[in-house]
Amino acid sequence: MITVERLTYEYPETKALDDISFTVQEGAITALVGPNGAGKTTLLKCIAGLVKPYSGSISVHGINVLEEPRKSHEIMGFLTDFFGLYDALTVSQSLEYFALAQKLDKSMVKERAAEVAGLLNLTDKLHSRASSLSRGMRQRLAIGQAMVHYPKVLLLDEPSSGLDPEARMSLAELFLHLNAERNMTIIVSSHILAELDQYAKDLLILKNGRILDHTAATNLSENKRKVMIRCDGGEKRLAAIVQDMETIDAISHVSHNTPYLCLDFSGKDSELSELLHSLINKGIPVVEFFIKREGMQEQYLETMRI
Amino acid sequence: MTAAHSAIAKKKVENMIGNPEFIKNIQLQINAVKMVLMPAVLGMIFIVVYLMNADSYKPVEYAMQVASLVLLGVIVFVWGTKMAVESLAGEFNDKTWDSQRMTAIDPWNLAWGKLFGSTLFAWYGGLFCLLVFTVSSFFSPKSYRFLELLLSILFAGVFAQATTLAFILTEFAKNRDFGKLNLSSYSVAGIIFPLLFFALVAGAYDARGTMQWYSITLRPMEMMLYSSVYFCLWGVIGFYRAMGCD
Numbered sequence: 001m002i003t004v005e006r007l008t009y010e011y012p013e014t015k016a017l018d019d020i021s022f023t024v025q026e027g028a029i030t031a032l033v034g035p036n037g038a039g040k041t042t043l044l045k046c047i048a049g050l051v052k053p054y055s056g057s058i059s060v061h062g063i064n065v066l067e068e069p070r071k072s073h074e075i076m077g078f079l080t081d082f083f084g085l086y087d088a089l090t091v092s093q094s095l096e097y098f099a100l101a102q103k104l105d106k107s108m109v110k111e112r113a114a115e116v117a118g119l120l121n122l123t124d125k126l127h128s129r130a131s132s133l134s135r136g137m138r139q140r141l142a143i144g145q146a147m148v149h150y151p152k153v154l155l156l157d158e159p160s161s162g163l164d165p166e167a168r169m170s171l172a173e174l175f176l177h178l179n180a181e182r183n184m185t186i187i188v189s190s191h192i193l194a195e196l197d198q199y200a201k202d203l204l205i206l207k208n209g210r211i212l213d214h215t216a217a218t219n220l221s222e223n224k225r226k227v228m229i230r231c232d233g234g235e236k237r238l239a240a241i242v243q244d245m246e247t248i249d250a251i252s253h254v255s256h257n258t259p260y261l262c263l264d265f266s267g268k269d270s271e272l273s274e275l276l277h278s279l280i281n282k283g284i285p286v287v288e289f290f291i292k293r294e295g296m297q298e299q300y301l302e303t304m305r306i
Numbered sequence: 307m308t309a310a311h312s313a314i315a316k317k318k319v320e321n322m323i324g325n326p327e328f329i330k331n332i333q334l335q336i337n338a339v340k341m342v343l344m345p346a347v348l349g350m351i352f353i354v355v356y357l358m359n360a361d362s363y364k365p366v367e368y369a370m371q372v373a374s375l376v377l378l379g380v381i382v383f384v385w386g387t388k389m390a391v392e393s394l395a396g397e398f399n400d401k402t403w404d405s406q407r408m409t410a411i412d413p414w415n416l417a418w419g420k421l422f423g424s425t426l427f428a429w430y431g432g433l434f435c436l437l438v439f440t441v442s443s444f445f446s447p448k449s450y451r452f453l454e455l456l457l458s459i460l461f462a463g464v465f466a467q468a469t470t471l472a473f474i475l476t477e478f479a480k481n482r483d484f485g486k487l488n489l490s491s492y493s494v495a496g497i498i499f500p501l502l503f504f505a506l507v508a509g510a511y512d513a514r515g516t517m518q519w520y521s522i523t524l525r526p527m528e529m530m531l532y533s534s535v536y537f538c539l540w541g542v543i544g545f546y547r548a549m550g551c552d
Binding site: 073102 | 324404
């Protein structure tokens with residue numbers, strides 16, 4: 001579990017983090033989002049114990065990061081946004097170095113390096129120098145270096161920048177695998193919200209160094225769904241439907257998004273089924289009836305608008 | 307010594323040999339071509355020195371001893387310091403420093419792994435100079451006269467490297483969020499240190515008589531050697547402490 005309390009960090013002319021507090025449960029995958037300059041990187045560096053905040057406290061699995069940063073590093077992995085690699089080392093040597101540096105047993109090091117290379121689809125590059133790798137492969141190697149000791153907490157700052165769609169997909173699968181198999185707590189900062197949607201369980205939105213929202217991403221989409229309806233017959237029919245719809249409790253808001261009627265629906269599945277049934281019973285020629293998933297992107301944009 | 311003590315000692319030795327930072331530096335610095343090239347180049351220089359002094363009125367062993375010490379000084383001070391600077395400042399400039407700070411290597415292992423790992427190739431060259439010095443000394447009737455100088459070069463060399471590394475570490479903290487470190491400005495240390503050192507050595511050789519340091523009477527070169535050991539010790543401790551602070 002990660003607990004951050006009243007954290008404040010100041011640069012000479014800016015307050016990067018302004019008295020923020022939050023808790024990340026063990027085993028969560030948290031998406032850390034916000035506009036550029038929101039304080040995401042500074043927050044990750046503070047949690048990793050790489051920079052000292054002006055005030056506040058950070059605890060990771062019971063370890064006070066500010067007092068015992070080295071001890072906390074044994075259970076943490078961190079990929080910075082602007083990372084570097086040892087270009088003269090091979091993939092295997094790089095992974096083995098970080099495995100040894102994280103105090104893995106010597107007898108396990110080679111095996112672990114090969115295992116992590118396999119997870120990151122780098123097995124056939126094990127003996128290639130880092131300098132010869134493509135941008136995407138370098139990114140994957142850097143992730144491998146951060147997670148070679150299978151830390152309890154993995155912090156990733158823009159891990160998928162520079163990766164092609166296929167590599168992004170496999171990265172998402174990797175995070176889900178690490179989370180499911182090793183109960184790894186992961187915090188990922190990224191601007192690619194559609195991708196975070198694939199694996200993040202929580203959403204932490206930062207703006208101007210403050211937390212705008214910290215919610216379970218899944219909860220919001222379950223509680224509030226957008227139902228899209230299209231019927232044959234045009235505007236008149238839609239207007240009639242809207243009038244009827246507004247009387248239903250589970251529907252909080254009705255809007256037009258031509259050619260669709262868009263309902264903010266907070267009822268259960270059975271109520272949704274009843275709604276469709278009643279529309280058909282009323283003789284409304286429903287052509288399309290579907291739930292537009294409220295993804296992280298919508299959730300983020302909505303929060304930023306407030 | 308109890309079994310527990312010997313087990314702890316064994317573990318410490320294993321940790322020192324298996325220091326990942328040291329191993330990484332070996333992998334980064336050493337390759338077959340460099341391993342062959344270093345003795346080849348040094349060998350040619352020594353052959354030239356030998357041939358130039360073979361017919362000299364001074365014994366050729368003397369010229370070989372001086373040449374090996376000068377080369378050792380250049381390699382350890384100038385090149386060794388430059389290598390140390392490039393290694394540590396390179397970590398900062400190439401953005402690998404934060405990933406190092408995230409490792410569980412303790413400051414002492416990181417410090418000595420960097421100090422001797424990054425300069426390993428320079429010490430490899432220094433080893434050949436030592437070899438030539440030792441062989442020449444066998445044939446020289448006054449071989450002891452340069453021994454203090456030799457040891458002073460070794461200790462003062464480590465002092466120069468450790469102090470420069472400690473200085474770079476303090477610069478890291480100031481430049482954490484801004485730009486890159488200028489390598490050449492730190493490499494200047496590799497020129498300033500030997501200039502100061504050899505100026506002191508020249509003074510020590512010219513000086514006649516003995517020196518009084520509190521109640522201890524010392525010859526100038528003895529003072530030079532003890533000072534080098536003392537400064538070396540503090541240089542290494544300073545670097546270790548700077549590493550711990552970062």
